[in-house]
Amino acid sequence: KKGEAWSARFSEPVSDLVKRYTASVFFDKRLAQVDIQGSLAHAEMLAYQKIISADDYAAIQKGMTQIQGEIASGKFEWLLDLEDVHLNIEKRLTELVGDAGKRLHTGRSRNDQVATDIRLYLRGAIDDISGLLRDLRLALLDLAEQHADTILPGFTHMQVAQPITFGHHVLAYIEMFGRDAERMLDCRKRVNRLPLGAAALAGTTFPIDRERVAKTLGFDDVCRNSLDAVSDRDFAIEFCAAAALVMTHVSRMSEELVIWMSPRIGFIDIADRFCTGSSIMPQKKNPDVPELARGKTGRVNGHLIALLTLMKGQPLAYNKDNQEDKEPLFDTVDTLTDTLRIFADMARGITVKPEAMRAAALQGYATATDLADYLVKKGLPFRDAHEAVAHAVRSCVDRACDLSDLSLEQLRAFSPLIDDDIFQVLTLEGSVAARDHIGGTAPRQVRLAIQHLRQQLG
Ligand code: ARG
Numbered sequence: 358k359k360g361e362a363w364s365a366r367f368s369e370p371v372s373d374l375v376k377r378y379t380a381s382v383f384f385d386k387r388l389a390q391v392d393i394q395g396s397l398a399h400a401e402m403l404a405y406q407k408i409i410s411a412d413d414y415a416a417i418q419k420g421m422t423q424i425q426g427e428i429a430s431g432k433f434e435w436l437l438d439l440e441d442v443h444l445n446i447e448k449r450l451t452e453l454v455g456d457a458g459k460r461l462h463t464g465r466s467r468n469d470q471v472a473t474d475i476r477l478y479l480r481g482a483i484d485d486i487s488g489l490l491r492d493l494r495l496a497l498l499d500l501a502e503q504h505a506d507t508i509l510p511g512f513t514h515m516q517v518a519q520p521i522t523f524g525h526h527v528l529a530y531i532e533m534f535g536r537d538a539e540r541m542l543d544c545r546k547r548v549n550r551l552p553l554g555a556a557a558l559a560g561t562t563f564p565i566d567r568e569r570v571a572k573t574l575g576f577d578d579v580c581r582n583s584l585d586a587v588s589d590r591d592f593a594i595e596f597c598a599a600a601a602l603v604m605t606h607v608s609r610m611s612e613e614l615v616i617w618m619s620p621r622i623g624f625i626d627i628a629d630r631f632c633t634g635s636s637i638m639p640q641k642k643n644p645d646v647p648e649l650a651r652g653k654t655g656r657v658n659g660h661l662i663a664l665l666t667l668m669k670g671q672p673l674a675y676n677k678d679n680q681e682d683k684e685p686l687f688d689t690v691d692t693l694t695d696t697l698r699i700f701a702d703m704a705r706g707i708t709v710k711p712e713a714m715r716a717a718a719l720q721g722y723a724t725a726t727d728l729a730d731y732l733v734k735k736g737l738p739f740r741d742a743h744e745a746v747a748h749a750v751r752s753c754v755d756r757a758c759d760l761s762d763l764s765l766e767q768l769r770a771f772s773p774l775i776d777d778d779i780f781q782v783l784t785l786e787g788s789v790a791a792r793d794h795i796g797g798t799a800p801r802q803v804r805l806a807i808q809h810l811r812q813q814l815g
Contacts, residue, residue, distance in 0.1 A: 362444055381680050382435050385442040387687060389428050391477035392442050393421050395470060398573040399553060400461055408563050409460045416457035420450045441680075442474075443467050464563035465556060468587040468675040472552035475682070477574065479596055482690045483545045489697035490538040490603070491814060494531050496704035498807055498814075501527040505803040508785045509624060509714035510723050517721025520785045523709060524803040531810060533606040540599040548592045551576040555586035558674035588674040590664065593686050597661040600689045601654075607696055608654040611647035614707075618644045623713045628706030631699070646703055653692050660685035718785050722750050722760055727788045728779070735774040745772045 360370070371379070397418065404414035424446060427433040439445045444467075451458030504523035511521035551574060554560065554567035560583045567579045580586035617624035627644055635641035663685045671678055725746050732742035749771040753760055760768075761783040768775045781787045793799040796806075 361438075361440070362447075376437060376440075379440065379677070380437050381441045381683065382437060382439065382445055384687065385471075385680075385683055386435055386445070388442050388471075388474040388478055388683075389433075389446065390425075391474045391481075392446055392470070393425060394477060395473045395553065395574065396446070396461060397421055398570045399465055401573060402566050402569045403460075403463060403563075405569065406564055406566055408463055408565070409457070413457035413460050416454040417450065417461055420454040420458060423453055424449055441467070441471075443470055464561040464565050465553065466558075466587070468557050469552045469555040469583075471679075472555075472587055472589070473574075475593065475686070476548050476550070476552065476576075479548050479593065479686070479690075480545060480575075482694070483541050483548065483596065486600075486603075486690075486693055486697065487538055487541050489694065489701065490534050490541065492701040493697055493704065494534050494538075494810070495814060496701045497527050497531050497534070498810060500704055500707060500709075501525075501531065501803065502807050504709055504711075505807070506800045507709060507711045507714060508718050508789060510718040510721060511798070517717075517723050519726055519798075520718045520723045520788045521798040522789050522800055522803055523711075523714065524800070524807070525798040528803060528806055528810075530606065530610050533609075534603070535810075537599065537603045537606060540602065541596075544592065544595045544599050546577070547595060549575075549577045551579045552586035552589075554579065555583035558584055558587055584674040588671065588676075588679070590668055590679065590682050593682055594661070594664045594668065597657070597664055597686065597689050600693050601658050601661045603693060604650075604654040604657045604696065607700060608651045610700075611651040614647040615644050615651070622717070624710055624717070626708040626710070627703065628708070631703045631706055646699055650696050650700070653696060657689050657692055660689045715785065719759060722753065724760060724783045724785070724788045725750055727782050727791065728760060730791075731779060731782045732772055732774055737772065737774060742772075 361367075364370070400409065400414050400417045403409040404411055424433065427449075433445075433449070435445055436448075439448050447458065447461060450461065501524040504527070507523040508520050509523050509526070510517045511519050511526070551567060551571040553570050554565050571577075571579050580589070614625065614627065616622055618627055627646075629642070631644070631646040632642050633645045635643065664682060667678055667681050667685075728749065729739065729742040729746045732745060733739050737745070749760060749763070749768065752767075752771075753763065756762075761780060765775070765777050765779070768779060782791075790799050790801070793801055795802065
């Protein structure tokens, strides 16, 4: 007999358009694995509590094993008529094992079922993403280590500010991705709670054991209120917010990679396998991967807003609106997963050009602050030192030379406190080496930070 699970209640079927409009099977079938996992845990509990028989449970297990095989081999027939992943699997189970299949849904609703599925799915995705964030950090650590001593200009307002080491610059991104990993782990705590048992919204009249199901499925706790259990999607929003921050960091890094690879800057090259050419300009090699990652950040941000907007007007408890949670969530997971995987690989395909970085650091009076600090150490108040050096820079601009090109005599015109020990201070190496405290850019600190992070990452 054809028809929906609820057709007995209705006098006419829905139109094909409505069927297609309300169906979710073509995107939620990716939950098949976790749906079966959840169903098996539920059935095990039903049997343990003697709500269904041991034979029924055995039949359900057997049927589900076959269904898993059919899905894995692509033989499973997904039917739009059956609306979603849950009903498709339940229907097939019933075809295979008869009444036992019809008993599976005892004490359960698709509302708590789908919430459970998404949490199981997302928990797995978070674990994958945490692993990828770790890979990326390890790849960046290698890059930072190779260039603990390589000097480039640090910028503020995109104007040359002070010399920094490239290792230090890379470590900044490692910090960001470290916070991202922490956020994922924190979000996981709230993902890892079991909605099952809430049934449609109010709980169930059967003597279920929710804690048993939670334990079977590896959840840390059960959701404590049945209405909240079926209608809460905070955990998905939190994940998307954390994902948006990961992408924000990826995007900032991408922006720098693109700038650095521009021939006008020429600080780095990116391995050919991450770049593409032009169909018209034979000379072009474009940094497509970072550009696309920067672009894809927009869609991840969009998914976060989509979920926030999806939830903001919903009364308790479950509403069909919630079916719209899946595509943004899945696309966020896919985008993040692919991006992180590619970036870990690409980090190993970055060639640094230390000469270009050094040449850039020698322009723009990057050591002016060092000269001011020098004067302060000789007793001048900082504001006076700042002014004296500003005059020196001004005169260098007029002469089109660097601070270190001035003779001792010329420098002394700006402050008699200057001695010939100044020339060491004005070198790029002297400048970075002097910032030798936790979080500073000195090569020694960069190496200590790398060592610390390697320990942390195990
Ligand atoms: N496909 C639905 C979803 O994704 C499953 C839950 C449906 N529940 C319902 N009462 N219509 O949310």
